[in-house]
Amino acid sequence: xxxLYVVLTVTLLxxxxxxxxxLKIDFKIKExxxx
Amino acid sequence: xxxxxxxxxxxSLMIVGSFLYAPPAxxxxxxxxxxxxxxxxxxxxxxxxxxxxxNAIKYLRTNLIEFDERASFNAEAGIVFTLLAxxxxxxxxxxxxxxxxxxxxxxxxxxxxxxxxxxYFILRSAVEEKExxxxxxxxxxxxAFITVPFLVFIIPRLYxxxxxxxxxxxxxxxxxxxxxxxxFMVSLIGFTGxxxxxxxxxKRIIKVREKLSKGEY
Numbered sequence: 001x002x003x004l005y006v007v008l009t010v011t012l013l014x015x016x017x018x019x020x021x022x023l024k025i026d027f028k029i030k031e032x033x034x035x
Numbered sequence: 036x037x038x039x040x041x042x043x044x045x046x047s048l049m050i051v052g053s054f055l056y057a058p059p060a061x062x063x064x065x066x067x068x069x070x071x072x073x074x075x076x077x078x079x080x081x082x083x084x085x086x087x088x089x090n091a092i093k094y095l096r097t098n099l100i101e102f103d104e105r106a107s108f109n110a111e112a113g114i115v116f117t118l119l120a121x122x123x124x125x126x127x128x129x130x131x132x133x134x135x136x137x138x139x140x141x142x143x144x145x146x147x148x149x150x151x152x153x154x155y156f157i158l159r160s161a162v163e164e165k166e167x168x169x170x171x172x173x174x175x176x177x178x179a180f181i182t183v184p185f186l187v188f189i190i191p192r193l194y195x196x197x198x199x200x201x202x203x204x205x206x207x208x209x210x211x212x213x214x215x216x217x218x219f220m221v222s223l224i225g226f227t228g229x230x231x232x233x234x235x236x237x238k239r240i241i242k243v244r245e246k247l248s249k250g251e252y
Contacts, residue, residue, distance in 0.1 A: 004065060008054040015050055019043045022232060026039065029239045 039232060046225040049218060057218040066130040071218055073123040075226035080116035081187055082230060083109045088180035091173035101241055103169035106176050107159065108237045112230065114152050121145055140194040144186040151179050
C-alpha cells in the first residue's frame with residue numbers, strides 16, 4: 001500500500017511542478033501582450 | 036484565468052482519484068491504473084495531429100505563416116504526447132507481458148507514426164526558404180494525418196495483439212468498472228484541457244513573436 005502512496009506523491013508533485021511552470025509562462029506572455 | 040486554476044484542481048483530483056478512488060482492473064493489478072494516463076495521452080496526441088492538419092490546410096488556403104507555425108507546434112506536441120503514451124504503454128507491457136518492447140502490432144504502428152512525424156521535422160529543417168518550407172510541410176502534414184486513423188485505430192485491430200481490448204469493445208459494450216470509468220472520463224477531459232492550454236500559450240507566443248519581428252514593442 002505504501003508504494004501506491006509514493007507513486008501518487010511523485011505524480012502529484014510532477015503535475016504541480018508542470019502546472020506552476022505553465023502558469024508562470026502564461027503570466028509572462030500576458031505581461032508582453034499588455035506592452 | 037479561473038479555468039486554468041480549475042484545470043489545475045481538476046487534474047490534481049484526477050491523480051488522487053486514479054490511485055485512491057478507482058479500483059485496480061481485475062487480473063491486471065495496480066499497473067492497470069496507468070490506463071488513466073496512457074489512453075488520454077494517446078487521445079491528445081491524435082487531437083494534436085488533427086489540429087496540425089487543420090492548420091496546414093488553413094495555411095494553404097490563406098498563406099499566413101502563423102498557421103504553418105501552429106501546424107508545426109501541434110506536430111511537436113503530438114510527438115511529445117505519443118512518446119509519453121509509448122513510454123507509459125511500455126511500462127504496462129513490462130509488468131504484464133514481461134518486456135518493455137515486443138514489436139506488438141500496437142507498438143509497431145505507434146513506432147511507424149513517430150517515424151512519419153519525425154520525417155516532418157527533417158523536411159522542415161531541410162528547407163531554408165520560409166514560404167517553400169511552409170508549403171511543403173503543410174502538404175506533408177495533411178498526408179501524414181491520413182495515416183493516423185490507420186495506424187492508431189485500424190491496423191492494431193486487424194492483427195492478433197497482446198494489447199488489452201479498447202475501452203468500448205467491437206460489440207459496443209463498455210468493459211470497465213463504473214468508478215474506473217468516472218476517473219477515466221475526468222482524465223480524458225483534464226488532458227484535453229491541458230492540451231488546449233499549452234496550445235493557447237503557443238498561439239500567444241507566435242503572436243508576440245510576430246509583433247516583435249514587426250518592431251511593435
